[in-house]
Amino acid sequence: MQLALLQGVLGELVQEGSSVFWLWIGAGGFFLATAWFVYLAATSGGSHTHHYVASTIIVLWAGVWYAIMATGGAISLVSGPGGEPVVYYFGRYIDWTLTTPLLLLGLAWVGLGGTGVGNRSGLIWGLVIADVLMILTGVVAGATTAFVSGLFFVLSTIFFLIVLALVWGPLRSAAQQGEPEGGFGLFYTLATMLTVLWIIYPIVWLIGTEGAGLVTAPIEVFLYAVLDVLAKIAFGAILLGGVRRASGGQQQSGGGSQRRAARVS
Template sequence: MLFEDIMSGGKGGHKGGHPVDPVPTVIPDPVTYERAGGDGFRTLWVIFVIFIASAALFSLQAWRIPVSRRVYHVLTTVITIVGALSYFAMASGSASALNCHSVTDHHNKVPNTHHDVCRQVFWSRYVDWAITTPLLLVELGLLAGLDGAHIAMAVFADLVMVFSGLFSALGEKHTSQTWGWFTIAVIAYIFVIWHIAVEGSMVVKARGERLTKLFGSLAGFILILWAIYPIIWGIAQGGHRMSVDAEIITYAVLDMLTKVVFGFWILISNRQIPETIAEVGGWWSHGLNTNPEGRIRIGNGGEA
């Protein structure tokens, strides 16, 4: 019997008048890579430039006011500088890793096969969030007049949220590990809302109606945008339903709103509404020198 007859169902390839189906072949698919493309990298470079320009502008504005009133300016400048460094790292291709997982391919009448899907994860994005999001919470806490305990707990919950997202992004996909970390991040975010939005809205009322409205607007703006981040993560990193380029563009828009737009908003309000000014003296304004005039006391007697 010839092999060709078997494959073609010819004279020697059937029994009882029934042709034999072609012999199926099972060839595993190669590895599938999900990486950033041209649109993604162009977006990263554009956002880097915007962050650099914003940081320069915020820094120049800081020089026009006394040191004791520069708290928001310093924090906002640091936030945009860190964002610029993060986007430069991503745009230059030096801050990402491939997270691979196995996917099962189901076939008809033949054994299932498996192939790997490797998606690019920009871990520098999580480093950025671990530094900048606590600073944003400090700004909101100072604006509301929150005590240090609530601000510290909000910052701690925020760090738990960010690192849980990182562990989930780099962990094994479609397992309890991935969605376990994701659940922890969501719970931590609820604690952030409690300490900043709930407690802050109660404390800020004592500082006047204008400041209460401003805090409500800024806190709502930040916390609503932050709620979109895990949704994007679930669609992109968790569900692989979004391309890496689309993920980059979406996160870039969110980062622009939460860092640059928020920064301009709070600094403009700081200039227009006197109640927003957080004036800090002591070490912040004068350093460790307890004698601001620069005079040196000698013993118990006079001055030099």
């Protein structure tokens, strides 16, 4: 009886407002982006395969979990700020546990270049581990209330600051001193974009249903959907566009050199 009651309340809350609508919009956007990135990979000429694979996995994985949440999966009920039941979309944390490390890997690959990644494995592992700990502590913060929630939110924020310190410290220095894929400008653009967007995520958490409850669940879902689309689709589009332009420039430069050599001979 209690389980059936909880399931009924959960169903009503999920269907309330436009939450499901925005989840389906997000899922559709990610699946369209998956097809787009696959097309880009097929027309890339075989260069920068790692970027195409990672970018495609990111949007496909996000689309799957958005669809799961839209159909009522990967969600549960938790106690809100005022004690009222609110929907807890833990599926978004499952999404982030894979996609955020891949985003950081893409940024690291751009910054370090193809030849520098193997020499900085410690830095890459540091980024990935700090990021995963940031997400896992966020899971606990969202699923608990009062003191425990606040404590784990602070821990998650600390790990987030470690990620930023690694990005703007050793990774940025390596990108400046090395030969980043697509040039340092591409790395700087992607790092800035990721930093700004990821700073907004905890702000949404604080004002959303898992935090102070200042906005409704549909608005929270909409805000997260916008952030996810920008952090995954837009980020991937800029990254792939940058490395494609760099590859095209290198090929044209190589072709020009060959033509000049032929004229000289």
